[in-house]
Each structure stands twice: as structure tokens, then as C-alpha cells.
Amino acid sequence: MDSYYEPGDLNRFAEVAKDAPELWEKFNDWYGAVFAPGTLSEREKALIALAVAHAVQCPYCIDAYAQASLEKGASAEQMTEAVHVAAAIRGGATLVHGVQMRNVLKKFGL
């Protein structure tokens, strides 16, 4: 193993079924249902997945959902905006904890 992340491993995801096939099957059914068109389109779901993939920093998911977004007709601009949404939430989530810091400062009379 040269790296913890091998691109070819994405296509081996189903091997996780080994030793717990029922759980894998449940996950797979649920996963398929989640990404089926609903009140959100498949393209919107692919873009959300792409943004979340960046937030959780999963290279497999970024690879899969960059391609899925393109295959749902998203443009590079839309994909980039989605990544900015993820980045803004991560950045905002860090910054909003500044309020907790303010609370501590206040406790010390500052």
C-alpha cells in the first residue's frame, strides 16, 4: 500500500459488504433512495454531495461527485460556487465559536 488513498479503491467500495452484508444492503438501498430525484433534482443533490464531500474532505467523494455533477449537467461555475458554500460554512462555523470565546473573555471581566 503506497498511500492511504488509492483512486482505484473507490470502485472497491462494495467490498465493505464482506462480514456485514445485510448492513451494506440497507445502506445501499437508502443511499440509492437519497440520490433519486425527489423534491430536489438529481443535479441539486449531486452539487450538495460535492459541497459536503469538500467539507468532510473525502477524496473518494470529491472524485465521485465532481464527475456526478458534470454528468448531471452542472457547470464548472456551479460546482465552484457549491465548494465555496461548503468553505463558507466551515469558515463561519469556526468564526461563530468566537462568541464562546467572547463568553469566556466576559467571565474574566474583559
Place this chain on the structure above:
Amino acid sequence: MKPDFKPFRAALAESGLDPLTANGLEVLQINFGRLCNQACLHCHVEAGPGRREMIDAETLEHCLRLLRATTIPTVDLTGGAPEMNPNFRSFVAACRDLGRTVLVRCNLTILFEPGQEDLVGFYTRHGVEIVASLPYYQEGPVDTQRGRGVFEKSIEALRLLNDVGFGQVGTGLRLSLVYNPAGAFLPPDQGAIEADFRRELAARHGIVFTDLYTIANMPIGRFRTHLERTGAYDGYMERLIRSYNPLAAERVMCRSLLSVGWDGKLYDCDFNQMLGIGCNHGAPTHISQFDVEAIAGRRICVDDHCYGCTAGAGSSCGGAIAPDETRPKPAAQ
């Protein structure tokens, strides 16, 4: 291809379609040659301004003889840029005189080449159906794939065509656009991307069109070279193979189409033509020896590039061939 990839014939066999056979002859597709005013990154023909192969008058006369002897409804002209062939206009006129639908695969920028000033008028007079390449509604992906400045010229050409009625409702002048992916991924749902094109081209440029066809990039020719150079060939083939759709395989265009090369040789499709895989299994191999019955029921030559036509919603010169909901759904990614 990697040795563990499933051969296309094995996939066909699992679908009960091996050997694949023709089931009629609806489209005579003629490749007018490899000369083109563009040299696009994904061109399976590897056409360009430096190519000299062109169909001659004698071969076209054989094609007309065949059309006179049959009721093949549609003649589909491709290239290169077919308009650059000196025999192009007389052949189009002759086909229209025979009452056949004539489709021309037009790259749009040809309208601005010297000697093509009256092309729009010619297309209008003869009621030619224009099938125009426009891989995206934005400049970046189009220019990357088709050359700098191509998007702007294409938009200008579409405006000229719209002005005389092509793509406008009620004129009977059909203007179809062709989308193909900018890279190594499958085309999106044809209906969804057509709606995007319709909305964006109307809002940004005031352009209308009749239909949009999604066509997959074939892993052959210049596109294959590009895939290999970028190390993406195996990944793309894997994507095509995992997306094999038996319904698309049943509906592939080669079952009702015959492709004539610039030199008169016969092929099951334009892609086989570029790979030099001629009609075989006892079917005629040259337009001069045409035998309608033998062609209409011939066994089709297939190879692993055929996965390009059967992946996802399928792909043909007329766009997707299977409903989007029949696409194989990948397992969790």
C-alpha cells in the same frame, strides 16, 4: 484495455444480443471526407485543415443510385466539414429532389469560410436539417474543445440561421444542437441539459433551436489519444463498462444505419469507419456492390469502443437512445 475489463461482446451476450444484427436501413450516413476548417480535441475523425481525403463524384453517384433504388428515408452527411467538398451542394440537391430528408452535421464556423457566403441561403432553399455541434452554452468549454474563438463564431452563425427561420417554430426548418461532454464523463440527461441550453441561449444570446442531442465521447481517435496522454483512458473505459445499458444496446444506431466512407467503403458506423473496421460477415464492403437485403440484415462488427454507445442513456448520432431512468445506477460512491 485492462485485461480484466469485460469484452463488449460478452456484455452483448449477457443481454441476449450477440451477434448484433441490423434490423433495417433508415439512415444512409456518408462521410464526405476529413478536411475541416477546425481541429477539435474530441474529433474521432481526426479531421482538420491539413487532411485531403474527400469523397469523389463517382462514389456519390453510387450513393444516389442506391437511394433511387430504395426508400431509405434519411441521408446524413458528415465529415470533416462536408461543405468543403466541391460535390457537396449538387449531392444535397439531388437527395432533396428524391424527396429524402437530408441532415448535415455542420460545425457552424464553416458559414464564415471563404466561398461559403451563400451557405445559409442554400440550406434554406433545400430545406436541409442542420445538426450543429455546440458542446456547451458557455464559451470556456466550447473554446477548450473546439478552438479559440469558436464559441463566438458559433453564436453568430446560430443567429444567422435563426434569422432565416432555422430553429424557429412553424418554419419547418430544423436546427438541432449537439452536446458532448467536455471531458471523460458521460452526458447528462438529454431533457435536462436541453432545458438548460434553451434557457441560457435564449437569455444570453436570443437564440432558439429545435432539439438538442447528447452524444458521448467515443474512446477512439484524437479523444483516445487525449485520454491516454492524461492517464484517464482506463478510468473512462471503466465508467463506460459499468454504465452498460442493455436497452441502449438493443437500440444502437448501427442496427438501422449504414456508413459510407470517403472512398466508398461500407461500415456499420462512423466510429468503425475511423477504426478501419469495415462491414463483414458476408455483407457488401463497397457502395458499388450494394445489396440492400444483405445490408439490412447484416451482422454488425463490434469491439470495445462500442461501450461508448451503450453507456448510461446510450448515444447515437440522434442523441440519447434510452430513457434516462433506465441508466444503470451505480452503487454507493
